[in-house]
Amino acid sequence: MTMGSPRILVWDWAVRLVHWLMVILVPLLWWTAEEDHMDWHKSLGLTMFGLVLFRLIWGLVGTWTARFAPMVRQIGSLRSYIGKLRRREYRASFGHSPLAVFGVFALLLALATQIATGLFSVDVDGLESGPLAVLVSFDTGRQLAEIHELNFNLLAVLIGLHVAAIAVYHFVLKANLVGPMVTGHRPRSDFDGQALPENKMRLFPIMTAIILSAACVIAISEFG
Incomplete structure (x- = not known):
């Protein structure tokens, strides 16, 4: 590839911004919970809620690669894609690869579960609670708090698998997945011979x- 090679937008700025904000927020949420900074934890949790809801x-309504x-x-x-990977016949996907789709859905589900349980959680003393905890009983709030803690372990495993997959693509398949998630673009030559859909962001x-x-x-912050 030369410096003058044309590039094409794969990831819009909204997808990239949400992705990297989530990368920052997850360890901050873990740290604030571990250090008992619950006011910060609640604020960061509501921020994560907004990001996941936006995503x-x-x-449903975003650019083609976001939908x-x-x-x-x-x-x-998926089966054909995995077979090609085993033969080292990697070719860039315009958007998420079949394998990455499962990772995206698993991470979003884990994040949504973490947020939903956090909103209704109650601590063992009943002193700290999520903004919607008043809608459930103390026992239900405690059960959701336990799920909240257990689900974070699952989320951590999924994040670890995500990072490991990126490393495999980078070192084994010589594919840079991080760069496009920073700049949003890939060389047009990566998709030679492919008919690409429109991937334009619209204001409405x-x-x-x-x-x-x-x-x-x-609404939830006011409710709490």
Whole structure:
């Protein structure tokens, strides 16, 4: 590839911003819980709630590579994709690869579970609780708090697998997955011979996703 090689947008700025904010927030949420900084933990948890909610909405109305429907259609080619990886016949996917689709859905599900249980959790003394804990009994709040702790272990495992997969792609398949998630672009030559869908960001969908997510975060924070 030369310096003048044309590049094409794969990941829009919203997907990239949400991704890297999540990368920052997960360890901060763990640290604030471990150090008993619960006011910070709650604020960061609401921030994560807004990010996950935005990503779910963006998965319905966003750019082509952000949407869930094309990702689901990728699952059918998983067996063929794994076979090519074993033969070291890696070729860049425009968006998530069939294997990455499972990782994305698993991480989003784990994050959503972590947030949902945190919103209703109650600590053992009943002194600290999520903003929606008043809607459930103390016993239910305690059960959700236990799930909240156990689910974080699952989330940590999924994150570890995600990082390991990136390392395998980098060192074994010589594929840089981090760079495109920073810049949003890949060389057009990576997709030679492929008919690429339109991947343009539009103002109305992005504003709708932002406003709905922010409104839900504000409503829950006021409720608590």
